[in-house]
Amino acid sequence: MDLARPISTVVPSLDGPVLLVLAAAEEGLSGRQIHKLAGSGSVAGVRLVLQRLAATGLVHGDDFGSSLLYRLNRKHLLAPIVEQLANLRGTLTTHLAAELTSWHLPPVHASLYGAIARADGDLDSDVDLLLIRPDHHAADDTLWTAQVSHLMQTVVDLTGNAAHVFELSRSELSAHLSNTPILNDWTHPNLHLTGVPLDHLEVVLGGEGGERGVGFGLVPVGG
Structure with missing residues (x-):
């Protein structure tokens, strides 16, 4: 699946x-506006598509002065199918x-x-997942590894793309962020799946004067 435009699969x-x-728009748009937002083809090409879709009834063209919206x-x-295709990332999550x-x-x-x-x-991009494991579960725990393997296969089944899992324990996460808190590309943007959201999960970092909680993506004061 093309991760930039999943609808292109179909x-x-x-x-x-x-x-x-059109699926994302709440109001009517001109052909030029649609071309600009679509970022593909030419204005003439977009208008031909709109005329063809209008002929099927899937798209309506409303007169607005000298132009059509x-x-x-x-x-x-077919509208629900179009809306579902437009939200394939949401369906995946x-x-x-x-x-x-x-x-x-x-x-x-x-x-x-x-x-x-x-x-x-x-089409060749991996689907990247971040998993934070509880400290009391080892990375080689049989049940844990079976769960992760099944999740990776689910990604392949749902998208056709390979899954890449960045996995670490909560304590390993603390050490990781204390060393490179602004270099983690998995913090922004991030699509939450389950557990404590990244912006709420606090990592305890050791330091002079005791321990303190620091949120994701923030450099610890004095660090």
Whole structure:
């Protein structure tokens, strides 16, 4: 699946980007506006797509002065399918979150980062997952590793993309952030799946004068 434009898996033509724009729009848009937001094709090409979609009834063109404003006909039988295709990242996060919440050994935190969170990448991009393991579970725990392996296979089944898991314990996370707190590309952006959200999870960092809690992505004072 193309992580930048998942809809291209089913709609590889210019119709895909145009439908993505229309699915996200709450008001009518001109052909030029749609072209700018779609970031693909030409203005003439986008208008041809809009005319073709309007002929099917999936898109409505409303007169507005000397121009037409286009909008998705949400009463159309195909409109829910278009909306689902436009929100494939949300569908993926829902599926993965459901699997993670069923784990017998739940993670402290699980999220998506990298290309899937940034909505970029391509067909060859990995789906990157961050898993924070409770300290009382070893990395080689049989049940834990089986859960992780199954999750990685689920990603492949759902997207066709390989899964890359960045896994560490909570104490390892504390050490990791204390050393390179601003170099972790999995903090921003981040799609939360389950457990404590990154912006709420505090990591205890040791230092002179005692321990203190520091949030994700923040450099400890005096560190």
